[in-house]
Amino acid sequence: MEKLKIEVAGIEFKNPIVIASGPAGFGDEFFKYVSPSTIGGFTTKTVTPQPKDGNPPPRLVYTKGGLLNSIGLQNPGVDTFVREVAPNLPKETVRIISIGGESVQDFLEVGQKVEEFADMIEINLSCPNVREGGTISSNEKLSSEILFACSYSLSKPLIAKLSPDGDILKQAEVALKNGIKIVNVGNSLQGAKFNINDGKPFLKRVVGGLSGPALLPITLWKVYQVKAMFPQLEIIGLGGVNNPKDVLECAIAGASLVSMGTHAMIDPEGIDDFILKTEKLLEERKVSFKELVGCSHRGGYR
Amino acid sequence: MEADVKAMKYSSRKEYFLLSFEYDEKDKVEPGQFFRLKTPTGPYIARPYSVYDFEDGVLTFLIKSGGEFEEHLKTSKKIIFDGPLGNAIPSLDNPLLIAGGVGYAPLHFYAKRNKSHLIVGSKDEELFNLVDIPPASVYTVEPTTALDVAKHSPTTNIIACGPIKMLSRAKEMFRDRNLFLILEEKMACGRGMCEGCAVMTSDGVKFVCKDGPTFSAKEVNLNWRN
Ligand SMILES: Cc1cc2nc3c(=O)[nH]c(=O)nc-3n(C[C@H](O)[C@H](O)[C@H](O)COP(=O)(O)OP(=O)(O)OC[C@H]3O[C@@H](n4cnc5c(N)ncnc54)[C@H](O)[C@@H]3O)c2cc1C
Ligand SMILES: Cc1cc2nc3c(=O)[nH]c(=O)nc-3n(C[C@H](O)[C@H](O)[C@H](O)COP(=O)(O)O)c2cc1C
Ligand code: FES
Numbered sequence: 001m002e003k004l005k006i007e008v009a010g011i012e013f014k015n016p017i018v019i020a021s022g023p024a025g026f027g028d029e030f031f032k033y034v035s036p037s038t039i040g041g042f043t044t045k046t047v048t049p050q051p052k053d054g055n056p057p058p059r060l061v062y063t064k065g066g067l068l069n070s071i072g073l074q075n076p077g078v079d080t081f082v083r084e085v086a087p088n089l090p091k092e093t094v095r096i097i098s099i100g101g102e103s104v105q106d107f108l109e110v111g112q113k114v115e116e117f118a119d120m121i122e123i124n125l126s127c128p129n130v131r132e133g134g135t136i137s138s139n140e141k142l143s144s145e146i147l148f149a150c151s152y153s154l155s156k157p158l159i160a161k162l163s164p165d166g167d168i169l170k171q172a173e174v175a176l177k178n179g180i181k182i183v184n185v186g187n188s189l190q191g192a193k194f195n196i197n198d199g200k201p202f203l204k205r206v207v208g209g210l211s212g213p214a215l216l217p218i219t220l221w222k223v224y225q226v227k228a229m230f231p232q233l234e235i236i237g238l239g240g241v242n243n244p245k246d247v248l249e250c251a252i253a254g255a256s257l258v259s260m261g262t263h264a265m266i267d268p269e270g271i272d273d274f275i276l277k278t279e280k281l282l283e284e285r286k287v288s289f290k291e292l293v294g295c296s297h298r299g300g301y302r
Numbered sequence: 303m304e305a306d307v308k309a310m311k312y313s314s315r316k317e318y319f320l321l322s323f324e325y326d327e328k329d330k331v332e333p334g335q336f337f338r339l340k341t342p343t344g345p346y347i348a349r350p351y352s353v354y355d356f357e358d359g360v361l362t363f364l365i366k367s368g369g370e371f372e373e374h375l376k377t378s379k380k381i382i383f384d385g386p387l388g389n390a391i392p393s394l395d396n397p398l399l400i401a402g403g404v405g406y407a408p409l410h411f412y413a414k415r416n417k418s419h420l421i422v423g424s425k426d427e428e429l430f431n432l433v434d435i436p437p438a439s440v441y442t443v444e445p446t447t448a449l450d451v452a453k454h455s456p457t458t459n460i461i462a463c464g465p466i467k468m469l470s471r472a473k474e475m476f477r478d479r480n481l482f483l484i485l486e487e488k489m490a491c492g493r494g495m496c497e498g499c500a501v502m503t504s505d506g507v508k509f510v511c512k513d514g515p516t517f518s519a520k521e522v523n524l525n526w527r528n
Contacts, residue, residue: 025495029512033493045497053507056526060488060498062347062370067490074497074507212346265491266347 003282004040004275004289008234008256009157009181011094011119013040015275016247016289020238020261021046021098021122021161022071023211024268026085033268036090038275040257044081044089046100046124049109051077055129061193061202066212066240067262068191070203072129073100078110086117096159098122102131104142104149111154121156123147123180125171126163126187128209135187137163137171144174151179162186164215164239168222169229176230184236184259185222189215211262216240220253227254227294244278248285251292252300304342307379308360312367313432318404319372320354320432322362323381330386331356333412334484334516337385338492339363341378345370348384350489350511352408352463354433364407364433387492391516392482394459400452400472402464406433408484408515409463413439419457423448423464449475461516466524473519481519485510502526 004015018041024030025045036042054074061068075081089095097118099110111121123146125137137143143160150158160175161184162168168185175183188209193202219239226235237255241247242263250258264271282289287301295301305323312319321339325331331353338348349371355362365372391412399409401422406429413420413436420439424430427443435441440451449471452460462472463484472481487499487510494512501508502523508514 023491023496025497029491029493029495053502054497054500056502057487057500058527059500060490060496062345062349062488064370065346067347069490069496069498071497074500262490265496 001279002288004279006256006290006293009120011157013094013257015040015278016251016257017041017271017275017278018094018096018236018257018259019043019264020259021096021124023261023265026081027089028085030264030268031090034271035092037092038272039093041094041096041120042089043096043098043122043259044085045075046073046098046127047075047078047081047110047114048073048100049078049106051075051080056204058202061208063191063193063210063212063214065214066210068193068203068208068210069188070129070205070208073127078113082113082117086114089117094119096120096122098124098161100124100127104145107146108149108153111150115154115156118156120159120182121150121154122159122161122184123150124161124187126161128163128165128188128190128207129205135163135165138166140170140174143171144178147175147178147180157182159184159236164189164218164222168226172226172230172233176233181232182234182236183226184238185219185226186239189218189239211239213240213242216242216246220249223250223253223255224296227297231294231297244274244281247278248281248292251289252294252296254294254297256293303383305381305383307375307381310375311432313428315428316367317426318429318432319365319367320362321365321375322360323383324359325356325361325383326359331361332386332390333415334391334408335386335388336492336515337361337363337383338387338489339371340382341371341374342380342382343378344374347490348382348492350387350492352484352515353386353411354407355411355414364404364410366404384492388511388515389513391461391484394461394480394482396457397459397461398452398455398457400448400460400462400464402448402468403429405464405468405484407463409461410434412461419455421448421451423468452476466527470524470528473524476519482516483519483522484516485514485522
């Protein structure tokens with residue numbers, strides 16, 4: 001597995017495959033199907049200061065090549081998380097804890113409480129399913145304040161999770177300016193579906209987050225743009241990855257880590273094989289994952 | 303896991319079909335449990351279907367036509383499946399089973415294995431030409447009349463499966479009975495990870511795939527959905 005190793009922000013990943021926040025929950029069910037020692041990293045469902053029931057159903061709508069979700073960040077709240085979930089997160093994989101909230105204070109409270117259980121912390125600025133006024137990432141001032149406060153107060157490596165809606169370069173710039181060295185590109189893309197029989201939206205909030213294969217080209221272009229403009233940022237490529245080839249493409253575009261949500265959720269048993277196939281693709285091309293990162297910006301393979 | 307389609311039998315106007323394939327029983331399959339099904343060409347997210355029958359190593363499902371899964375079945379003769387998932391319907395003493403439409407699937411399997419009485423309602427008569435219905439059962443082409451018929455039964459234990467409106471009405475009508483509802487929500491993981499198939503209960507949010515699909519009617523708050 002030598003060809004898959006990579007170090008990001010001083011943290012060793014045995015491979016670049018990171019399970020995305022949400023679709024695999026807090027891991028209790030997921031790790032019945034997947035050994036933590038096979039995956040590079042695991043991101044928890046987003047944790048907020050208070051427990052959240054999430055949105056009333058329907059929470060899912062099937063679309064061609066994807067899925068619309070409107071979960072609404074259901075989670076038990078940070079205190080229960082720290083007591084019952086965080087201590088059991090497996091140490092055989094990089095533990096990334098995703099934190100959420102509405103205000104600077106919320107993010108600091110959750111970040112400080114979870115820090116001792118995390119190898120990295122992901123700041124979720126981009127959930128499409130909770131705020132009436134749009135995602136936090138669409139509010140530059142609030143994003144800046146949250147990222148600045150977290151950079152200042154938290155000691156674990158931080159990831160800013162950005163939104164594919166909105167200007168990705170602007171969001172990356174805001175992250176960088178506020179001390180963030182890793183960006184996740186990105187969350188689910190806002191979308192809707194309407195019922196042609198009753199003329200109503202399928203989701204109560206109308207909007208949901210689109211995930212799954214339909215997103216991949218969008219992800220690749222955003223990763224590429226961010227790497228071109230900010231080569232010093234480490235990028236997590238997320239959105240639509242569903243095939244080992246996609247992992248290579250994300251790296252070629254500029255991603256140092258590659259994340260999967262929906263695919264890992266619908267086929268957890270297939271992840272071992274997915275990682276083996278990724279390694280095989282690298283071996284066939286006689287490159288390591290590390291060498292591939294951003295190579296499209298350097299004229300491709302040499 | 304993968305299997306070849308063994309049979310796909312449509313009702314006369316193709317509104318419903320029975321789909322079967324072989325399954326060498328690694329885990330026990332119980333009435334009330336479901337499998338996630340798709341084909342190698344799609345849909346992207348496998349769809350959950352309750353087991354209609356499991357006999358001699360053959361699993362059968364009763365499916366309403368018109369969805370993306372059926373579209374793929376027209377060209378693909380392989381099934382990719384995952385299961386059994388979810389919990390069994392509790393064993394009750396001689397319960398009354400009330401089914402609406404394809405909600406008959408899990409109750410058919412239950413009735414085969416447990417002593418019970420059955421009332422099936424379906425708007426579409428052709429359902430009755432496709433499925434087998436145990437002797438001495440009642441069936442009606444007006445789904446809500448299934449409930450009205452049930453009202454006259456003195457049975458304490460009732461299990462209902464069908465459209466959400468029918469289940470809400472059953473909950474209203476049978477407040478003083480020991481009623482169980484087999485619920486349906488859109489699912490993605492089918493294993494209690496994604497939080498997609500939420501149902502509100504007296505004990506907070508639970509998931510149809512992991513905690514159900516059968517719930518005690520007293521426990522669930524169906525109004526949260528509406
Ligand atoms: C535990 C459980 C058990 C289940 N058991 C069964 C079972 O035994 N039998 C069964 O038939 N189902 C069962 N279901 C439901 C099943 O999982 C599918 O949701 C159902 O078959 C729909 O099929 P599909 O997903 O392929 O259809 P979809 O492709 O999601 O389409 C569903 C319907 O919506 C229509 N549609 C698509 N787009 C629109 C639009 N824009 N506006 C209006 N209408 C639209 C389609 O034409 C179709 O009629 C169960 C569900 C659960 C959760
Ligand atoms: C069911 C579901 C729940 C999700 N929950 C969260 C969440 O709690 N926090 C978060 O940052 N992203 C959440 N996401 C977004 C994913 O982490 C990911 O960004 C998105 O699904 C796109 O990647 P994919 O195509 O690989 O799934 C969720 C996505 C899905 C489908
Ligand atoms: S389908 Fe994922 S929690 Fe039920």
